[in-house]
Amino acid sequence: MSRTEKVAVVTGAARGIGRRVAIELAGRGYAVAANDLEAPEATLGELRRAGAEALALPGDVASEAAVRGMAAAVREAFGRVDVLVNNAGISLIKPAEATTPAEWRRVMEVNLTGPFLMCRYFGWVMLEQRSGSIVNVSSVAGLLGISDRAAYNASKHGLIGLTRTLAAEWGGRGVRVNAVCPGWVKTEMDQEDQAGGGYTDADITGRTPMGRFATPEDVATAVVFLADPGQSGYVNGHTLSVDGGWYADGSWESLRRRKQAL
Numbered sequence: 469m470s471r472t473e474k475v476a477v478v479t480g481a482a483r484g485i486g487r488r489v490a491i492e493l494a495g496r497g498y499a500v501a502a503n504d505l506e507a508p509e510a511t512l513g514e515l516r517r518a519g520a521e522a523l524a525l526p527g528d529v530a531s532e533a534a535v536r537g538m539a540a541a542v543r544e545a546f547g548r549v550d551v552l553v554n555n556a557g558i559s560l561i562k563p564a565e566a567t568t569p570a571e572w573r574r575v576m577e578v579n580l581t582g583p584f585l586m587c588r589y590f591g592w593v594m595l596e597q598r599s600g601s602i603v604n605v606s607s608v609a610g611l612l613g614i615s616d617r618a619a620y621n622a623s624k625h626g627l628i629g630l631t632r633t634l635a636a637e638w639g640g641r642g643v644r645v646n647a648v649c650p651g652w653v654k655t656e657m658d659q660e661d662q663a664g665g666g667y668t669d670a671d672i673t674g675r676t677p678m679g680r681f682a683t684p685e686d687v688a689t690a691v692v693f694l695a696d697p698g699q700s701g702y703v704n705g706h707t708l709s710v711d712g713g714w715y716a717d718g719s720w721e722s723l724r725r726r727k728q729a730l
Contacts, residue, residue, distance in 0.1 A: 475546045476695070477501045477538070477590060479529050479582070480556030482508035484655035485605060485691075488684035489553050492692050494520035498551065501525050501542045521546075529556050529582030530574075539589040548597060551695045552590045554583035554627075555605040559657060561666045564618035572619045579623035580630070587634060591643060598642035603694045604631050605687070606647045608711045616666065624649075628707055635705030644704040646694045651711030654681040674721065677713035679728050686710055 476493045480486035481502035490500045490511055499521035502508050507524035515522035523545050527534030542549055557579045560571055583604055594600025609617060610624030627647065634645040652658060652672040658681070662668065673679050690710045694700050709715045717724060 474498045475501065475542065475549050476551035476553065477503065477542060477549055478553045478555060479503040479586060481511050484657060485653060485684045485687045486555040487511045488688040489555060489691050490515060492688045493551065494518050496692065499546055503527065503529065503538060503556065529586055530577035532585055535585040535589050539593065543593060549590050549593045550600055552586060552602045553605065553691055554586050556582060557605065559661055560619050561616050561661055561664055563616050567619055575619035575623050580626045583627055584630060591638065594643045595638065595641050600643045601695045601697065602643065602645045603691050604647040606649045606707065608649050608651045608709065608714050610649055611715050631707065632705045639704045646703060646705065647707045648687060648690045648694065649707050649709045649711065650682055650687045651676060651714040652681050653684060653687060655684060674725060675714060677717050677724065680712065682710060682712060
């Protein structure tokens with residue numbers, strides 16, 4: 469592959485938010501290295517049809533060996549990395565007392581250790597360049613407690629802590645680190661979670677002041693804003709809620725629904 473001026477790495481790019489982020493970055497002139505457990509062929513095809521350079525990065529972000537290999541592949545293909553979007557994640561809907569240690573560890577490995585490893589290995593490249601932007605996809609569950617999600621909530625709270633710490637350590641060396649905190653997004657993960665009977669569309673739209681789910685495009689637009697030094701060059705260590713007002717609204721349910729109905 470040719471060397472290019474702007475390179476982005478996106479994890480969990482096979483579907484949902486990650487796929488949309490990869491497409492949005494490609495549309496802004498980035499070469500995109502797209503990660504998922506298996507090569508995200510549909511995403512790669514869409515990127516290439518749009519005229520972008522695209523590289524497959526199959527592998528588990530929770531594996532240090534896999535992440536090390538991804539960083540080497542990007543460096544060999546492009547020679548640099550300008551944006552890292554840590555989007556890969558898994559959910560677990562289960563009461564805390566029923567969550568097994570193995571389930572807890574797997575959620576932490578993917579949702580928190582994975583982003584740490586990606587930041588560590590790709591951060592080295594950015595620190596050498598003295599430039600780069602990392603955007604971690606956390607969640608409104610990283611800001612609030614939500615029942616039956618002990619492992620998921622803890623992992624997303626931890627990701628915000630990692631974001632702020634790296635922003636403090638690396639900001640003076642040219643690397644900005646921020647997070648987005650989506651509310652409920654209408655994706656394949658939402659469909660899978662709802663299939664377990666834990667909640668309905670009405671539960672989410674009734675709790676959200678804007679009265680709807682987020683779309684992958686809503687979140688991708690926020691990610692691209694934080695990634696772009698021309699738009700957010702002095703934003704560092706920030707957590708940007710993309711939740712339709714979920715985190716801001718402390719209203720009780722009947723009051724919220726009355727306001728939605730006006």
